Amino acid sequence: MDNNGRLYYKPANANEKPYLIGSTCKECGDTHFPPKGACPNCLKNNTLEEVKIGQKGRISSYSILYVAPPGFPVPHIQAMVKLEEGPLVFSILNTDDVESVSLDQPVSLTIAPIRKNKNGEDVIGWMYQPEGGGSIA
Amino acid sequence: MHKVAVLGVGMHPFGKFEHKHLKDLANTAIWNAIEDAGIEANRIEAAFVGNCLGGLLVGQESVRGQVILRHAGFKGIPIVNVENACATASTAFRMAWLSVISGMHDVVLAVGVEKMFVGDTAKSIEALSTATDIDVCGNMGLQFTSVYAMNIRKKMDKYGWTKDDLGLVAEKNSYNGSLNPYAQFKKPLTKEEVLASKMIADPITLYMASPMGDGAAAAIICNERIARKLKNKPFVRVVASELSSGHASMLESKPKDSTTYSTALKAYEQAGVGPEDINLAEVHDAMSPAELKIYEELGFCEEGEAIKLIREGRTKITGDIPVNPSGGLASRGHPVGATGLAQIAEVVWQLRGEAGKRQVVDINGKLPRFGLTQNDGGYVEGDNAASCIHILSRV
Numbered sequence: 001m002d003n004n005g006r007l008y009y010k011p012a013n014a015n016e017k018p019y020l021i022g023s024t025c026k027e028c029g030d031t032h033f034p035p036k037g038a039c040p041n042c043l044k045n046n047t048l049e050e051v052k053i054g055q056k057g058r059i060s061s062y063s064i065l066y067v068a069p070p071g072f073p074v075p076h077i078q079a080m081v082k083l084e085e086g087p088l089v090f091s092i093l094n095t096d097d098v099e100s101v102s103l104d105q106p107v108s109l110t111i112a113p114i115r116k117n118k119n120g121e122d123v124i125g126w127m128y129q130p131e132g133g134g135s136i137a
Numbered sequence: 138m139h140k141v142a143v144l145g146v147g148m149h150p151f152g153k154f155e156h157k158h159l160k161d162l163a164n165t166a167i168w169n170a171i172e173d174a175g176i177e178a179n180r181i182e183a184a185f186v187g188n189c190l191g192g193l194l195v196g197q198e199s200v201r202g203q204v205i206l207r208h209a210g211f212k213g214i215p216i217v218n219v220e221n222a223c224a225t226a227s228t229a230f231r232m233a234w235l236s237v238i239s240g241m242h243d244v245v246l247a248v249g250v251e252k253m254f255v256g257d258t259a260k261s262i263e264a265l266s267t268a269t270d271i272d273v274c275g276n277m278g279l280q281f282t283s284v285y286a287m288n289i290r291k292k293m294d295k296y297g298w299t300k301d302d303l304g305l306v307a308e309k310n311s312y313n314g315s316l317n318p319y320a321q322f323k324k325p326l327t328k329e330e331v332l333a334s335k336m337i338a339d340p341i342t343l344y345m346a347s348p349m350g351d352g353a354a355a356a357i358i359c360n361e362r363i364a365r366k367l368k369n370k371p372f373v374r375v376v377a378s379e380l381s382s383g384h385a386s387m388l389e390s391k392p393k394d395s396t397t398y399s400t401a402l403k404a405y406e407q408a409g410v411g412p413e414d415i416n417l418a419e420v421h422d423a424m425s426p427a428e429l430k431i432y433e434e435l436g437f438c439e440e441g442e443a444i445k446l447i448r449e450g451r452t453k454i455t456g457d458i459p460v461n462p463s464g465g466l467a468s469r470g471h472p473v474g475a476t477g478l479a480q481i482a483e484v485v486w487q488l489r490g491e492a493g494k495r496q497v498v499d500i501n502g503k504l505p506r507f508g509l510t511q512n513d514g515g516y517v518e519g520d521n522a523a524s525c526i527h528i529l530s531r532v
Contacts (some may be wrong), residue, residue, distance in 0.1 A: 007273065034273050060388050063286035064339040069266070069278065070259050078283040078338075080388055080519065087258060088386060088519045090274045103294055125277050 008018060009052070015046050018111040020054030020126060033087040034042045036086055048063040057081040059105045060088055065099050069121070071115035077101055080100065081128050094129040141237045142364035142372045144244070144530065145174025146482035151296035151321040151352035153254045155386060159191055159201070160208035163250040166353035167209045168257075170246070174357040174367045181357065182242040182365035187219040187229035191265040195256045201430040205250065213450065220474070223423065223515030224380075225249055226354060227477025227525035231378045233358055238264030243360045249479075250353035251472030258525075261349055264489035265473070268515040268522070282338035282346060284387070284516050285424035290340060291388055292430060296441045300340060304425035305447050307345045307467060310425050313454060314464025316495040319479070321350050321470030326335035345425045347471035354478035356485070373488050377407035377528035383520030396429045396436035396524045397511065404435075404526040408507070412436035415528070416505030417459045417497045419485055421481035421513040424468040428452070428460060431511060454495055462487060462495045484508035488531040506531050 004010045008020050018089075023035035025048055033054065034107040039047050057058040062079035093101065094110055110129050113122035119123075147169025149162045163186075171178050186202030197204060202218040222230040226249025233247035253261050266275040292298050308328045312319040326344055334344040351378040364372040381400040382474070393399055405411055412435060422428040429443035438446055438459055448451050463469045463483040466476060486492045490504045497505050508529050516523030 003272075034270070045483065061287035061291040063283045063341070065280065065337070066335070066339070067282070067337045069262050069280070072278055076278075078279065078287070080287055080419065082389075090277055090279050092278050092412055103291070123276075 001124070005084050008111055010124065012120050017055060018109050019052040020089070020109065022053040022085065023048040024051045031085045031087060033083065033089055037053060051085070053085040053087070054083050054089065054126070057083040057089070058105055059101065059107060061104055062093065062101055071117060079128065081107055089126070091128045092127055094127040101130060139238050139240050140208070140361035140373040141375045142361045142375050142532070143375060143481070143485050144176065144359045144364055144367070144372065145170045145172070146356045146485045147173055148169070148319050148479060148482055149353040149355070150319045150477070151350045151472055151479070154351045155254055157351060158251045159188065159197070159250050160205050161193060161253065162213055162249055162351055162353040163205045163355070164209045164459055166250065166355040167246065167248055168327070169356035170264045170357050171208040174333040176244065176357065178210070179245050180244045181211070181214065182219050182497050183215045183230040183233075183236055183243055184248065185219050185229040186244040187225040188249070189220055189225045189251060189268070192237070193267065194261060197251055197344060199304070205248070205317045205341045212381065221523040222514030223421065223473045224477055224512045224523040224525045225474040227510060227512035227527065228380060228523065229334040230356060230478055230527065231380055231525060235323055235358070237358055237360055243526065246355065246455050246477060247358065248353065248355040249475040249477055251474040253349040253473055254351050254471055258349070270386070270517050274516060278523065280338065280515070281423060284342045285427055286405045287427050288387055291425070293340065296444065296497055298429060298444055300332055300446055301328060302429065302444045303340060303345060304331040306422070306428050307425040309447070309453055309524070310422065310461050310465040310468045311344070313495055314468025317464050317469060318494065320464045320468050321348055322464070322468050340345065341424050345467060347423045347466040350470035350472040352472040352475045352479070353472060354482050356478055356481055357473050371489050373485050374530050375527060376409070377404040377526070377531045379407065379526045381391055381524045383522055383524065385518045387521065391432070392433035392440045395434045396521055397513070399432065400524045401435050401511070403511055404509070404528050408530070410507055410528065415458065415507050415509045416499070417462060418511065419463060419483050420460055420510040420511045422461060422465040422467060423471060425465060428465065432460070434508070435511060454497055459497045462492065462497055467515050477510070478523060480510040480512060481529070482530050484510055488529060489528060490512055504531065521532070
């Protein structure tokens with residue numbers, strides 16, 4: 001299943017910005033990622049609308065993985081990112097500078113290859129990047 | 138409401154058993170439990186069979202319970218297949234309990250079994266990552282080592298846990314595991330050895346992590362009427378069974394806002410006891426330092442005080458609130474769909490005074506009266522997908 005347009009938006013050109021696709025509740029304002037079918041706060045039907053979220057957040061916590069499944073670089077950094085809009089999102093960090101990562105560090109969204117599949121092709125997804133630089137070599 | 142007793146428990150040792158099928162592992166645990174129960178097997182009226190990864194790892198996606206139990210000799214009885222990630226076996230036990238407490242059945246079998254050594258480590262690791270919302274976690278690379286590591290890093294920052302504290306938990310549990318004939322690892326490790334082992338998901342080192350494993354555990358439970366007639370062994374009553382799905386944030390909730398805490402509170406209420414009455418606990422330390430967080434979430438101490446418990450030795454077998462006398466998941470092993478029933482088997486042996494060198498007794502030499510099991514499964518929306526707690530009592 002192609003998640004572009006379902007869970008995230010990958011910019012088609014340099015003027016656009018990437019975003020995650022979330023949901024927000026028209027009654028209580030609760031915001032979710034991934035987008036929900038009903039609001040977990042109100043537990044009512046038909047109160048949600050789609051929203052563009054996730055361009056910025058902070059690192060709630062992270063771990064440097066020295067053992068990783070096939071297709072991922074070793075080491076790499078995994079994090080839970082607290083989005084400005086509220087949701088906590090799992091993401092690999094788009095940096096291999098393991099020394100510079102810290103709790104509460106600001107990060108911003110990028111859509112990039114996160115791993116290789118069994119045929120060696122890139123799998124695209126969201127990644128967060130510490131502000132001020134970084135990328136996986 | 139009827140009362141429910143655990144009549145017998147049994148295990149197949151946890152470890153690497155390359156030439157044993159799911160069916161073989163389960164058969165040993167089932168018949169050990171039946172022999173321990175001291176009843177005729179034909180009195181078993183229903184079975185709840187827990188297995189987590191057999192679909193992906195051995196290809197038996199459907200009717201695993203019927204396949205496993207036919208091999209063990211059972212036909213005709215109702216069989217229900219149960220899957221709840223790492224909380225699979227405790228959930229199977231709970232389903233069995235529900236069928237007895239409701240009065241529907243008198244004697245019921247619960248079994249949990251897992252076969253993780255299938256000759257392809259990458260396949261097993263990938264299978265484990267499906268215990269998440271794969272759309273936003275598993276497919277994006279999330280590993281359970283990382284779930285635990287992120288949590289532990291946050292607690293180190295917030296409550297002043299040190300690497301030494303993490304090592305101490307693994308040291309304690311590896312010692313306990315060395316006394317357990319069913320454990321996968323029987324070598325006691327020092328804190329220094331734990332911290333010097335390979336870093337796998339910073340701050341988690343290899344010797345803090347539960348291994349892949351093969352194994353099975355089973356329990357025969359019954360209506361207490363029947364247990365009273367048999368009287369061949371002291372019987373153990375199930376005084377609480379609770380199951381929740383996650384409603385909090387593993388990383389950001391305070392201990393008393395956690396899913397484990399709310400589940401435990403319901404269990405304490407059901408049993409009519411408090412955390413101070415619990416004499417031992419088997420808890421879900423898939424990475425052994427996770428125990429610290431669980432001390433607080435089960436109410437064994439206040440927020441931020443878990444490190445006092447481990448530093449003062451209070452959770453050792455000889456302490457006042459022993460935790461994971463079996464060795465826990467990292468030492469006993471963690472064949473995921475069997476773990477919950479292995480926890481229950483350990484508590485039953487402890488309450489009956491049959492735990493050998495790892496037997497828990499109080500300062501007057503008395504056997505424990507109340508034992509608790511806490512079994513988590515999966516990761517959804519930043520929290521445990523399943524949280525299952527049982528309290529057992531010697532009668």
